[in-house]
Amino acid sequence: MNYDLVIVGAGPGGTSTAISALKAGGKVMILDRKTNVGVPVQCGEAIGKTGPSLAEIDVPKRAVMNPIRGFKIFSPNLTPVVYAKNEAEGFIVDRRVFDKELLVRACELGADVMVGANVVDLVYEDGKVSGVVARCFGEKVEVRGEVIVGADGVNSTVARISGLRKFIKPRDLDTSAQFEMVGVNIEEVDLMEFYLGSKVAPRGYVWVFPKSENRANVGIGIGAGMGEKTAYGYLMDFIKNNPRGKELCKDAKPIEFRVGAIPLGGPNPKNVADGLMLVGDAAGQVHPITGGGVGYAIVCGSIAGKVAMECIEKGDVSEKALSKYESLWREKYGHEFSQMLALRNLLEETDDEVLDDLAKILTGENVVDLTAGKKIGVVLRAAAKGNVKLLRLLNELRKLQLIQ
Amino acid sequence: MKINEELCGVCSGCASVCPRGAISVFERGLTVDLNLCNNCGVCASVCPMGAITVEKE
Ligand SMILES: Cc1cc2nc3c(=O)[nH]c(=O)nc-3n(C[C@H](O)[C@H](O)[C@H](O)COP(=O)(O)OP(=O)(O)OC[C@H]3O[C@@H](n4cnc5c(N)ncnc54)[C@H](O)[C@@H]3O)c2cc1C
Ligand code: SF4
Ligand code: SF4
Numbered sequence: 001m002n003y004d005l006v007i008v009g010a011g012p013g014g015t016s017t018a019i020s021a022l023k024a025g026g027k028v029m030i031l032d033r034k035t036n037v038g039v040p041v042q043c044g045e046a047i048g049k050t051g052p053s054l055a056e057i058d059v060p061k062r063a064v065m066n067p068i069r070g071f072k073i074f075s076p077n078l079t080p081v082v083y084a085k086n087e088a089e090g091f092i093v094d095r096r097v098f099d100k101e102l103l104v105r106a107c108e109l110g111a112d113v114m115v116g117a118n119v120v121d122l123v124y125e126d127g128k129v130s131g132v133v134a135r136c137f138g139e140k141v142e143v144r145g146e147v148i149v150g151a152d153g154v155n156s157t158v159a160r161i162s163g164l165r166k167f168i169k170p171r172d173l174d175t176s177a178q179f180e181m182v183g184v185n186i187e188e189v190d191l192m193e194f195y196l197g198s199k200v201a202p203r204g205y206v207w208v209f210p211k212s213e214n215r216a217n218v219g220i221g222i223g224a225g226m227g228e229k230t231a232y233g234y235l236m237d238f239i240k241n242n243p244r245g246k247e248l249c250k251d252a253k254p255i256e257f258r259v260g261a262i263p264l265g266g267p268n269p270k271n272v273a274d275g276l277m278l279v280g281d282a283a284g285q286v287h288p289i290t291g292g293g294v295g296y297a298i299v300c301g302s303i304a305g306k307v308a309m310e311c312i313e314k315g316d317v318s319e320k321a322l323s324k325y326e327s328l329w330r331e332k333y334g335h336e337f338s339q340m341l342a343l344r345n346l347l348e349e350t351d352d353e354v355l356d357d358l359a360k361i362l363t364g365e366n367v368v369d370l371t372a373g374k375k376i377g378v379v380l381r382a383a384a385k386g387n388v389k390l391l392r393l394l395n396e397l398r399k400l401q402l403i404q
Numbered sequence: 405m406k407i408n409e410e411l412c413g414v415c416s417g418c419a420s421v422c423p424r425g426a427i428s429v430f431e432r433g434l435t436v437d438l439n440l441c442n443n444c445g446v447c448a449s450v451c452p453m454g455a456i457t458v459e460k461e
Contacts, residue, residue: 033431042415118430155416155429168420175417175452224417224450231452259452261417 003029003112004312005305006132006145008119008158010037013280013297014151015102020305022109026312029143030103030111031134033118038099042260043294044178044217045098046192046209048090051287051333052295060101063093065211069190073367075359076197076352078244083364084191092192092209092217098294117141122148122161122276128317129162129275147308147317149277151301154261156282164278165268170224172265174204174291177231178219179239181252186210195238195245196355202227203348204291206238208248218249221262221291223348231259262291266341267334272322279304285333288341289371300329336373342400343370350393357390376403405441405448407434411455418447418456 005021007014010032018028046068048054067088073081107113116137123131123142131144150158154173159165186208195206203223210216220235227234238245239252267284271277279285280297287293307325311317347355361383362370369376380403384390397403407418412434419427419434426440427447448456 035431040414116431120428153416155420160425167423167425170421170446170450173417173421173450175415175450177413177452224421230454232454257413259413259415259417261415261420261450261452263420 003027003143003145005029005147005149005308006143007031007149007151008132009151009153009280009282010034010103010113010115011099011151011153011280011297012102012294013282013285013301014149015099015106016298016301017149017151017279017305017308018106018111019102019109020302021309022106022111022305024306024309026305026309028106028111029114029145030106031114031117031119031132031143033116035116037103037115038096040258041095041256042258043095044207044209044219045093045095045211046090046207046292047093047294051292051336052299054090057295057298059091059093060098060105063095063098063101064091065094066092067190068092068192070364071192071194073194073196073359074244075356076200077356079356079359081359081362081364081367082191083368088190092211094211114141114143119152119157122158127274129273132158146312147275147277147322149279149304149308150282151279151297153281154263156278158276159268159278159282162273162276164270164273164276165282165284168263169265172263173224174221174262174264175224175231176204176219176221176260176262177235178217178258178260179235179254180211180215180217180256181249181254182215183251183253184208184210184214184216184218185248185251186214186216189213195242197352198227199352200238200242201234203344206235206245218252224261262286262293264288264291264344266337267330270326272319272326274319275317277304277308277322277325285329285337287371288337288344289347296333299332303328339373339400339402340371343397343402346393346396346400351389354389354393357384357387358393370402373402375401405436405443405445405456405458407436408455408457409433411453413453415452417450417452421450422447
């Protein structure tokens with residue numbers, strides 16, 4: 001059977017691509033090397049706060065664990081910046097259920113699925129990608145399609161073989177470790193907590209995302225190779241020695257431990273080739289500061305599926321035709337990603353003391369605007385008067401068009 | 405390079421930064437093609453568990 005779309009990866013990027021192509025009448029095959037899609041969970045499981053809105057994501061109801069109405073960010077000396085709305089603006093979800101439910105949706109719309117199918121090679125015909133080779137339960141299988149979609153995550157085989165992303169530079173990667181814990185002394189169940197600082201999480205943060213009154217994901221992401229310890233080492237340090245971390249976790253029991261890797265160096269220069277598209281982490285569609293990628297993968301995947309079907313119907317799946325996908329998603333998020341990459345680089349060079357000073361003058365709303373690439377007002381500079389280092393940082397932010 | 409399987413949690417970080425594509429990821433673990441690996445150590449620097457050791461000859 002020849003498919004319209006052959007999608008590698010059944011994460012949110014792959015299934016959303018499938019769903020939109022199926023709605024446009026496509027024949028779709030999804031392959032994933034996991035035998036249990038969605039497991040293990042390599043995610044903080046927070047949805048809806050950065051990037052695409054909840055309305056754009058269509059979160060499967062069964063996956064919702066806990067509504068979130070804001071956050072507390074703690075600077076290196078634990079100065080809090082609080083943002084709290086009256087209503088939920090996001091959710092902590094259960095990704096095991098989330099990813100599965102999206103896959104069920106795709107199947108119900110008619111997708112074929114192969115689990116336990118590890119894609120190891122691409123098939124080329126006249127220079128155009130026209131299929132994939134997978135190892136599946138000891139057998140070698142070949143699946144052909146008009147368009148092949150690489151939605152195979154951070155270590156994308158499709159990206160590597162096609163040459164669209166041969167490897168990731170270590171500085172463009174965050175490595176992470178996370179416990180899911182029961183018995184966490186959560187202060188406010190509907191606020192997420194973030195901890196910053198070169199000694200807490202070099203170029204990253206520790207997160208505490210409540211899943212219920214006493215259950216939370218406690219995790220960390222750090223710039224790969226930055227700092228003296230491993231991500232695991234920094235996380236244990238937070239849990240055992242940080243004044244707040246210690247208090248939060250003193251009665252907590254870990255029920256799950258996971259490691260993960262996040263590509264946050266911005267999107268690949270190009271995510272299409274003849275007969276080929278990349279989506280989600282494989283394309284680098286991840287917020288360079290928060291590391292959030294689920295929402296982007298879903299929205300960009302939906303665009304990819306739709307454009308692919310349009311191109312197949314017109315009989316032209318060349319790179320040029322498929323690049324409509326690239327322009328459409330970049331129109332939505334391209335500017336945000338490049339601005340946030342610049343902000344990330346700036347914050348990476350900012351001393352802990354300056355972050356502490358910044359935390360004193362920033363409001364939660366300011367942080368939301370900053371990380372969404374929206375300009376914030378002049379109030380800051382008056383508040384920073386006389387603080388040379390902080391004024392210098394604010395000046396850099398102005399150059400990035402993030403403050404007036 | 406050597407991977408300590410007791411520590412590895414299969415995050416695939418090492419494989420995604422390897423300039424030589426020497427590390428393959430499976431559902432439950434990794435394999436390294438030692439013919440491709442040149443012991444550059446990049447993979448070890450990104451491991452969240454410190455599971456990789458590289459000995460320079
Ligand atoms: C620790 C951590 C915490 C995070 N926290 C958040 C968060 O709180 N909120 C948020 O929005 N984002 C978060 N992210 C990012 C988010 O998890 C990803 O951006 C998102 O999962 C990307 O979706 P995807 O579909 O592109 O890739 P994935 O979800 O990674 O799915 C890729 C799929 O492809 C499969 N695959 C890979 N290679 C092959 C192959 N060769 N053959 C067949 N199948 C293959 C995999 O098995 C996998 O199922 C976090 C990431 C990490 C690591
Ligand atoms: S980076 Fe470390 S934990 Fe991750 S897959 Fe490689 S060896 Fe395993
Ligand atoms: S040492 Fe270098 S070449 Fe060898 S596996 Fe690690 S990153 Fe790849």
